[in-house]
Amino acid sequence: MAKFLRTIRPVHRSLVLLAALLVPLSAITALHAARAQTAEILTGQAADALTSAPLAGVAITLTGADGGLHTTFTEADGSYRVEAIPSGTYVLTAALRGYTSPEPVDLILAGAATHRMDVTLTGMTTIAGRVFDGDGVTPLVGIPLLARGTDSANVYAAVTDADGSYSFVEMKPDLYIVEPLSVDRVFAARDAGAISRGQPLTRFDFAAVVPNTIQGRATGSDGTTPVAHVAVMVTAPDGGVFAGITAADGRYTVSGVTGTGTFTAAAYAETLIFDEVVVNIDQPGTLIDGVDFLGAPDPLALPEDAFSGDASIQITIIETPNAVPLAGVSVQIAALIDDETLVALFLGQPTLTDADGMALFDGLAAGRYAITAERTDRMDALLASADAETPQYADEAALDAALNRAIQEVVITLEAAQHETVEIAFAP
Incomplete structure (x- = not known):
């Protein structure tokens, strides 16, 4: 019996040791199961934004809120897979040499699930x-x-x-x-x-x-007197424009003219008009001299002193009914060149009335003038109403009334050395 007991004692100790080991092994198994339940998987595809072709070798990086990184690269078919990702919030980025990276994507990975996020990259x-x-x-x-x-x-x-x-x-x-x-x-x-x-x-x-060159001369109506500062414009068949300007001797050179075919040359000056000239160029590298311009007086041109003289206009701007002077009103004067079509030549910049509601225009020659007074605050309000979805002015009559409250105009005829006083009244 004693011999038998000695035989089974080692076996008994082994069973005890095995039973002791079974507890931690089960705990480890449970821990792995718990981790598996909270591990996320992210898959997706990377493609070219222009051709939709799959992109291999794209670096896919997940950056966690704690700074942890998970990185992989796309396969030959453009696919990628990232496993064993702890649940949480991540930022996904994609990068590939020769391509512009897309904007980073914010992801929330939870539920122990397999998630998908495709990316497209634009080739540089x-x-x-x-x-x-x-x-x-x-x-x-x-x-x-x-x-x-x-x-x-x-x-x-x-x-x-x-x-x-x-x-x-x-x-x-x-x-x-x-x-x-x-x-x-x-x-x-x-x-x-x-x-x-x-x-x-x-x-x-x-x-x-090889560019072409066009040269010539601009003269007055006598065909002899050179005219300086004439702008010469050469227009090519394809619409390209090349320019030059006459010197003191009336000569000009337009270089760098490209192309062949029929070109048009035109000249411009303040007080002269010129006929256009047609220039034919058959082959590149051509030098054409003698494209001349003969000037003629411009009937609509006015001498520089056409509106200079010793007449004047004193403007007073008031608001009715109490004749309150209006300061800061914009006043513009224009000379009426043609009575029939009322072509106006504006003289200088608008001026503002002073504290007494006055503005003075002097040094004027005899002629007809249009005086325009504008209350900019009212004009701004009128324009704002016109741009609004629901206009303030329901009909044309209401709009005309609003315009009259914002702008007033008078026409005055001046004689030489005449000093005229004009009052312009705005309704309240």
Whole structure:
């Protein structure tokens, strides 16, 4: 019996030890189960915003409120999966070289569930091409180029290399205009695509264009007297405009004129009118001299001293019925050039009445003048009512009455050296 007891005692101790171990193992199992119940899973897809093609290698990062990070990368099919995420609030970001990252997304992950969040990324623009000389074959080296977007911050620079190639890479999505910069050449695009909306690659080649030059002279009606400061405008068949101005000897040069075909040259001066001249250019690099302009007096032009004289008008602005002088009323004077059509030449800037409601216009020549007085506070209120969804003035008569309360106009005829006093009354 004693021998038997010695045999089973070790077995009995092992059973006791096993029973003792069973308690912590069950607790560990329960702990893992509890953790599994609070672990979240996030899945999704990353795609190109323009083509909807899946994007591989996109870094997907979840940042928790406590600063903890969970990061993974999208697979070849653009999919991603993040597991064992503790429940909580996170910010999701996505990044891939050559693409503009989308705005961060706030996420609340809870319920021990599988969540989904897809992301799209916009590819950065790449613009590339070559710059050639006028023959369209010889590459030009060292030509600087600028790419300007509608956003003033989006400006990129490049320089052509040995084979005339240039490229702008990793440009932010925008509308871009690309232009070569040269002091001795003019460039025109060889193909379409100067403007890019964020396509992965846009090609834009340039070829130098040999410009044309147009020269000539502007003279008075006698055909001999040179006229300086005449603006000469040359309009190309495609609508492009090139300009020059005459010197003291009446000569002008309009350079850098590109294109071929039928051009129109026009000249402008203050007191003269000129006939337009048609210019035909058959090939680039043409120099055309002798595009002359013969001036004729402008019947509507007025000499500089046409309204200078020794007459004057004293304006007094009052408000009825008590004849209260109105200060700060805007008063404008205009000379009536043509009685039939009432063409007005405004003389100077509006002036404001003083504390006595007065304004003086002197140094006037004989003629007819229109005086306009405007109460800006009432005019502003009238305009505000017109812009409102429910107009204050229901009919035309009410609107006319409001206008009369805001603006008054009188017409005066002055003789030489006449001093006229005018009173303008506004209703209260």
